[in-house]
Amino acid sequence: MYIIDLKTNQVSEISSQYKTAFDYPNIVGFGHPYDFNNDGNMDLVGSGDKLTGKAFIYLGNQTVFYDIQDTLALPHGWWRESGYPFMPEDINDINFDGTLDLVISDVSGYVPNKIYLNQLTRFDSLSLYHYFNIYLMEEFWQLMFVSSTHDFNADGKRDYVVTWRQRSNHFSYQSYYYISDQQKKTYKLVGPDILRNLPDTDPNDYFDYDSDGLIDRIRFAPFSSALRFQKRIRQVKNYNDHPFEDKTRDVYFLNEYDTTCETSQAKFADFNNDGYPDIIKPNLSGTGLDILVAEPFSRNQMWYTNIKETALTVLPSYSSVPALFDLDQDGDLDFSIGYDLFVPKPDRQRIYRNNLDVSNGDANWIQLWLEGTKSPRTPIGAQIILVNTDTTGGFWWRQAREYRNNPVNGYMEHFGLRHRTVVDSIIVLWPSGMRDTLLNVPANQRLVIREGDTYTGINDYSRPETFTLGQNYPNPFNPQTTISYSIGQPGIYELSV
Incomplete structure (x- = not known):
């Protein structure tokens, strides 16, 4: 763990300061930081290995993180069939009380699908059906994910999607929208996702790619390994009223690039500050990096030009998901790509400074x-x-x-x-x-x-x-x-x- 002072360019290693808090041999990784207890300091969520079967919560202050792991003990032995630990988590204020709660769901069946309500110093468990009052016949359908992916009715609060998978056909899904009701502090069932029979869970992304003030959906087609652009056209109000229209045919790519991609890897960001988000993505093969600059051809069409050959002074021989940040604080987005120890030097870590609009x-x-x-x-x-x-x-x-x-x-x-x-x-x-x-x-x-x-x-x-x-x-x-x-x-x- 390092702290970088951008004014002096000094890098300070502070891992030893926090080592005692994280000195648990069964932690396999941390998720994103959140402020669970609203004290102004970021907290952490950690996942245990398949023998521990726990979610670790670390509340942070200015000098240390302390563990409240026992509040989220899960049954022994949750993992996927592949043997890797797996705990899809969704963090959102589900009960409208101003604190971030957790929803834990798992298609493997090893983890109980539950809501964990945040009480600042502990988490109280609650059945999923308390808020999501529909379930399919579990003899034929298997609960896959519960996810607050997007604010479908544009009221500022994330809504939920509950996705089921057919047991006899793992390529058949059914997803249901649950739209937040601010007054009643609950969620209203509005209908299934019937578009292309794909689950409305990750690896989808939501971004206003055409800069019209409505957040669109970028989907990943698993059979073609390509991105699909779905334009936001309406709010979700009625049963079966789908809010997106597929506009992939109106998106064009100039210059050669690797079309195989996942939305979890492709990131939308405005690199040249022209008001239209560009795309940066690693190739699915693990080599190379594409930078696709948006060039709106008309109100209804978007063109992207791959500028990696002219924009990157050094082309990486390996690729990973870039981390975006304004490192030099000059108002444009820089990025870095890092790899594990098995990647040869000097490709293990690279930082690219953005000078596209200087x-x-x-x-x-x-x-x-x-x-x-x-x-x-x-x-x-x-x-x-x-x-x-x-x-x-x-x-x-x-x-x-x-x-x-x-x-x-x-x-x-x-x-x-x-x-x-x-x-x-x-x-x-x-x-x-x-x-x-x-x-x-x-x-x-x-x-x-x-x-x-x-x-x-x-x-x-x-x-x-x-x-x-x-x-x-x-x-x-x-x-x-x-x-x-x-x-x-x-x-x-x-x-x-």
């Missing part, structure tokens, strides 16, 4: 963090919508994100703004049902938005432009014309008009 001055941005008050302090599922209008007040540009603990960029939500220096409005839909709107927010800054409060700037940053030339305003009553200009840095220049 020279044109037309790549503004904003980075947002959310902090809940009535909602959980880490408000999983909140929606962030950025809106800009034209001079007549008509709608013309929107971007939407769903706040989540992303394994590749944490809790930071990055928006490219292109030439826009001000965001007309930032709308946040919180899991508690609250709605906050920020008006006329300057670009090129980092903001913490606190639920029900005003925003706080973390750090302001203005990217230097190559140059700017002001407008000519001729005056017939004045023999002179003044034109303003600015330059990126001191030097000797020649300006011709």
Whole structure:
């Protein structure tokens, strides 16, 4: 475990400080960090091996993590048929009380499918059917996953999908939507997922790929190993009312790239800050890396150009899922790719600094963090919508994100703004049902938005432009014309008009 000081570029190793907390031989890995007890410090979820059969919860403070593992003891011997430990976990505020709860489900049947309600110092177990009041005949169907994958009705709170698998045919699934009801504090069954007979669980991803203010779905077709783009067209309201329409035929790829991909590996991020998310993904074969830059051809079509040959100074011979972050805090997303000890040096670890938009001055941005008050302090599922209008007040540009603990960029939500220096409005839909709107927010800054409060700037940053030339305003009553200009840095220049 390391801490990096970006101001001094100093790297400090702090593993020994936390070693005693994690000194359990049966821990096989940790999930994402969450703030379970709303104290402002991140906590950790760990998984035990197949002999231990436990989920380990570590509550953190400023100096140490302490273990409350006994609150989540699971039966002895939960694992997949392959012998590896397996515990799909879903973390969300399921009972609307402002704390993050857990849902644990497992298709193998070794783990009891239960809800664990967060009581800050312990977790109380509850049957899944307390909130999800439907089940298929278990003689013919097997419960596969319970997952809060997405906010289908756009109220700021994640909804749930319960997916069953047919015992006689493992390629036949049935998924049911459970939409949150903020007033009744429960979930309403609205219908099955009938699109292409694929389970509505991972490896799906949800992202506003066409920047229209509605969060779309990116699916993985297991038989063709290709991405499918499904555009969001409506909210889920009625039984069998599917909210997505497949638009894969309107997405085109220029330059050769490896079409085999999984959504758990492909990541959407705006690398050149033009307002449209690009795609970065490793090849499924384990070699190479594709960077697909979005180029909207029209309102209904998206084109992607693979720029890996020109954008990467060193092409990695191995590939893995990149980790995205703004390492140098200059307003664009950098990334790193790391591998295990079996990969030869120097490909074991690489960090790539992003310089795609450094020279044109037309790549503004904003980075947002959310902090809940009535909602959980880490408000999983909140929606962030950025809106800009034209001079007549008509709608013309929107971007939407769903706040989540992303394994590749944490809790930071990055928006490219292109030439826009001000965001007309930032709308946040919180899991508690609250709605906050920020008006006329300057670009090129980092903001913490606190639920029900005003925003706080973390750090302001203005990217230097190559140059700017002001407008000519001729005056017939004045023999002179003044034109303003600015330059990126001191030097000797020649300006011709």
